[in-house]
Amino acid sequence: MLDSPTTASGSGFHRLTTRLHLDMPLLIGSTAVALLGLVILYSATDQDMHHVWKQVIRLVVALVAMLLVAQVPPHWLRRIAPVAFTAGILLLVAVLVVGHTGKGAQRWLNLGLFRFQPGEMMKLAVPMMVAWYLHDKALPPGRLQVALCALMILIPTGLIARQPDLGTAVLVAAAGFFVLFFAGLRWRLILGMLALGAALVPVLWHFMHGYQRQRVLTFLNPENDPLGAGYHIIQSTIALGSGGLYGKGWLNGTQSHLDFLPEGSTDFILSVFGEEFGLFGILVLLALYLFLVVRGLYIATQAQTTFTRLLAGGLALTFFFFVFVNAGMVTGLLPVVGLPLPLISYGGTSMVTVMAGFGMLMSIHTHRKLLPT
Amino acid sequence: MARRLTLKDYLAESQLTIVRATWAVILIGLLTAVLIARLVYLQIVSYEHYATLSKENWVKLLPVPPTRGLIYDRNGVLLAENVPTYNLEITPEQVPNLKSTLARLRRLIPISDDDVDAFRQLMAQKPRFESIPLRFRLTPKEVARFAVNRWRFPGVDVTARLSRYYPLGPLAVHDIGYVGRIDVADLQRVNSSEYAGTSYIGKTGIEQYYEALLHGNVGVEQVEANAQGRTLRVLKRDAPQPGDDLYLTLDTRLQETAQKALGDYHGAVVALDPNNGDILAMVSTPVYNPNPFVDGIDAKAYRALRDNPGHPLFDRAIRGMYAPGSTIKPFMALAGLQYGTVTPTSTVYCPGYYQLPGSSRKYWGWKRTGHGTVDLKEAITESCDVYFYSLAHELGIDRMHAFLSRFGFGERTGVDVPGEKAGLLPSPQWKEAVRHQPWYPGETLINGIGQGYTLVTPLQLATAVAALATHGRRVVPHLLYATKDPSTGHLQIVPTRYRPTIVLANPAYWKDVITSMTDVVSSIHGTAHSIARGLSYTIAGKTGTAQLFGTGEGGYKDEAKIPFKLRDNALFIGFAPAYDPKIVVAVIVEHGGYGGVAAAPIARKVMDEYLVREKQ
Incomplete structure (x- = not known):
């Protein structure tokens, strides 16, 4: 694996990437996934170049964001963490009060030029905040510290879930939790939290919206309502299953092109991918994702401060979790929570967030200092 | 921040990160394995199942x-x-x-x-x-x-x-x-x-x-x-x-002639080829236009048709049941000859009425003054009721029923039009079963001249006449002549179906009756003599006038004074040429009055159209 602490040695290209604080494995891996995404998006949108160009523009914006974030030294990131977190909380409250309603949920803040989802920002701000809080504490954290971290995680999670945006809420909670995990959260506590979570299911059920409950029920038995709520899952598994080992070929997916598969270009784009490229194609895609995750974990192990180790580990695991939840929902392993497939699904905010996260990993990796061993 | 402490933390925490990263890799590996297992299940194990479902989704059969x-x-x-x-x-x-x-x-x-x-x-x-x-x-x-x-x-x-x-x-x-x-x-x-x-x-x-x-x-x-x-x-x-x-046996021109001949009368005309059962014309009037029915006739127009007193939707030719009246007499004559109750030369004295032995009740004939002494030929020609009262009485209802059954009376002809009625050929068994009453000897007389319970459909009558015309050969009347497969052009002629032939004790009886029937038209005394003018072929025929309205024992009243709806039905049966029959015609004119006046001319027009035009 390419591993280049800041030195002045190497070729011209190497010097350039070093100066731009780029991590080539992350850059190449994420760009490769995004390009595969454009290829399948072209098919999923029925060869609509208009959508593809819009996605290309988003990708460029996301790459610029990644590049910019990579320039920010980790200790700056640490310092702005509480600011970003507080701003995020305020924005979430603002969204609940004046937010723009889309698809029955208030997620958007209309900022004139573009609409902005504060929940998206919290995917990065929450792990930053938890890592900031823990960076000067003795690890593993004590109970009081864990409880405080839990508050930092649950307040934004609750606000996002209220919008309602279950998918993002789950992701934000996971991101915070993964930072705690890397802080050495004791297994007893982890298991205890899982048990508590299981015990809280009925409570959670009580607070769920009708459509969220429906999703869970549908997940448990899609055949109950094959033309209603179960339709997504049934058509998605048909698309994947009929793809077989090698798929029906690019642009030849009948499930997607004949409109049997809903949301084929957004949350269910993996079904289109699996239908057209088969198991083989999905394994290639999964390998690319895992490469990015493992690279992130590696960066965490190589990081030099508590903050960066926690943040890098948390971000890497969150990215995996992101992919897994989407793949799980598309394959019928998990309930439909409404999460896109990172870097591939059509839509902008999520791609910018993910790339910005990679920018942070790059920053962490490329701002290391040579230390005596 | 104490530098020494930080350094110490650094080593332990770095170690912690590596341990936790290792755990993370293990967890990731496990979850990925679950995901891949699921994908393998969907895409490899259940591939056939989902491929079928997918195909069912997008391939539709129209x-x-x-x-x-x-x-x-x-x-x-x-x-x-x-x-x-x-x-x-x-x-x-x-x-x-x-x-x-x-x-x-x-x-x-x-x-x-x-x-x-x-x-x-x-x-x-x-x-x-x-x-x-x-x-x-x-x-x-x-x-x-x-x-x-x-x-x-x-x-x-x-x-x-x-x-x-x-x-x-x-x-x-x-x-x-x-x-x-x-x-x-x-x-x-x-x-x-x-x-x-x-x-x-x-x-x-x-x-x-x-x-x-x-x-x-x-x-x-x-x-x-x-x-x-x-x-x-x-x-x-x-x-x-x-x-x-489908090619039908109908001849459109003949059909048109028959329909026109009926004019405004309600009734039916059936014309058959007695040799093969081809229905050449089969008319029921009044008629109606079928075209509005194709795309759904509107309710008002349908009500008008349904409630029309003439019942145009009703097919009189196969569903109308009429008393045959005197048209039954040629068949009764055959029955008398067959069972020996009459001979071609035996006579009956007709004083204008008939009395059963030991009874004072008079059964009147249509001619109150009587026909005098009549033999078989005169009885048919002049349609003497008394001769046939006597014949029926001597024959008895059981033999009468048995013999007439052989001509297909009382049963469906088997024509290829749905809804055909069977008519009614009464017997003591039937009366007992349906009316729970015994059979009275007087009823034998009444049915012997085609009144009473006896009911026939025009098609049934024509089919029976065809059997008579061909000396007992019974055909099944049919409308389908041939079918053509439009893709191959192959024409398939429908073969004629026959029923058991009627064999008489002496085949000469056929001729005896047929000759008498030619006199109905050709003799000056014949009841249908009015249609003989200008005839270029011989017609064997028989008129019938079926009473709808009981005029009591007094016989017939002045026709003109009876309300139209109660006037007699006029009937005529006939075939031509009499000794080489090519066409059989049965005509029923509802409330037409005398058969010889109202019905016979219609039959003549149909026969002319068929026989004279055919020669040209």
Whole structure:
């Protein structure tokens, strides 16, 4: 694996990437996934170049964001963490009060030029905040510290879930939790939290919206309502299953092109991918994702401060979790929570967030200092 | 921040991160394994299952209805055809403002509220991209008017489709019948998958009886369809097999002659070829136009037909049951000869009435002054009732019933038109079973002259006459002459079906009766002598006048004083040429009065048309 602490040695290209604080494995891996995404998006949108160009523009914006974030030294990131977190909380409250309603949920803040989802920002701000809080504490954290971290995680999670945006809420909670995990959260506590979570299911059920409950029920038995709520899952598994080992070929997916598969270009784009490229194609895609995750974990192990180790580990695991939840929902392993497939699904905010996260990993990796061993 | 402490933390925490990263990799590996296992299950293990489901999703089978067979008469005159009709159809998806579009269309073309209601009902059931008919059968003028204004109506189109049409309208309507929209009851009778896509089914007549031949076999189109059911392209097409064309035994000109001859009278005419059972003409009047029934007759017009006192929808030729009156006498004469109760030369004295031995009750004949001494020939020629009272009495009801049964009285002829009635040939057993009463000897007399319980259909009567004309050879009357497979052009003639031949003790009896029947027309005393003028062939015939109104024992009153509805039915049976029969005719004129006056001339016209024209 390419591993280049800041030195002045190497070729011209190497010097350039070093100066731009780029991590080539992350850059190449994420760009490769995004390009595969454009290829399948072209098919999923029925060869609509208009959508593809819009996605290309988003990708460029996301790459610029990644590049910019990579320039920010980790200790700056640490310092702005509480600011970003507080701003995020305020924005979430603002969204609940004046937010723009889309698809029955208030997620958007209309900022004139573009609409902005504060929940998206919290995917990065929450792990930053938890890592900031823990960076000067003795690890593993004590109970009081864990409880405080839990508050930092649950307040934004609750606000996002209220919008309602279950998918993002789950992701934000996971991101915070993964930072705690890397802080050495004791297994007893982890298991205890899982048990508590299981015990809280009925409570959670009580607070769920009708459509969220429906999703869970549908997940448990899609055949109950094959033309209603179960339709997504049934058509998605048909698309994947009929793809077989090698798929029906690019642009030849009948499930997607004949409109049997809903949301084929957004949350269910993996079904289109699996239908057209088969198991083989999905394994290639999964390998690319895992490469990015493992690279992130590696960066965490190589990081030099508590903050960066926690943040890098948390971000890497969150990215995996992101992919897994989407793949799980598309394959019928998990309930439909409404999460896109990172870097591939059509839509902008999520791609910018993910790339910005990679920018942070790059920053962490490329701002290391040579230390005596 | 204490530097020493930080350094110490650094080492421990770095170690911690590596441990936790290792755990993370293990967890990731486990979850990934679960995911891959799921994908393998979906894409490898259950591949066949999901591939089938996927195909079922996008490949739809669409029925392609076959073209209905045409119907011709025996000379190739078209009786039922499929013509393109123009309908006004709307595709709701493409119409910007349906309400205003409908309002503007109605200013252009007459569209009834019923049409709009039917359209809205269909629209609620069908997807928005499907074209829905609003008005059927546009006139050429309406088509033209719409065509000029078409640009103002996006989503509205005139479409052509095949629709059944009967070019001769009311002619032979009871024989041909008509098709109509398939309803739920129809679908229960037929194989509904064969009728997917078909909009018409035979409702009456030949159209109903030979539905299976006329319909053909449905074709299938495999099409690619999207989730909304919209057809995108045709993948495969199995062409439908069109229905057979039917050639009927009817002769359109003869049919027309018979219908015209009946004029405004209600009644029936049946003309058969006695040698093969071909029905040359079969008329029931009044007639009606079948064409409005094809696309659904409107309720008002249907009520008018249904409530018409003449019952035009009723097929008198096969469903009308009439007392045969004196037309039964030739058959009774054969029965007397067969059982030896009379001989060709034996006589009966007719004082104008008959009395059963030991009874004072008088059974009057139609001629109150009596016929004097009559033999068989005179009895038939002059239609002497008393001779046949005597014959019937000596024969007895059981032998009478047995003998007349052999001519097919009291049973269906087996004609290929649905709904035929069997008539009624009474017997003591029948009376006991149905009326719970014993048979009275007087009833034998009454039935012996074709009154009383005895009822025949015009077709039944004609079929019995055919058996008489051919010396006992019994044919099954039929309307289907041949079928033609439109794809191969192969013509298949329908073979004649026969029933057991009637064998008499002495074949000369046939001639005795037939000769007597020729006298009915040719003799100056004959009851049908009025039709003998200018005859170039011999007719063997018999008139009948069936009483509908009991005039008591006093016999017949002045005809003109009886209300029309109670006047006698006039009948005539006959065949020609008498000794080489080519045509048998049976005529019933409701309330026509005397058979020789009202019915016989109709038969003459039909025979002339057939025999004289045939020679030319």
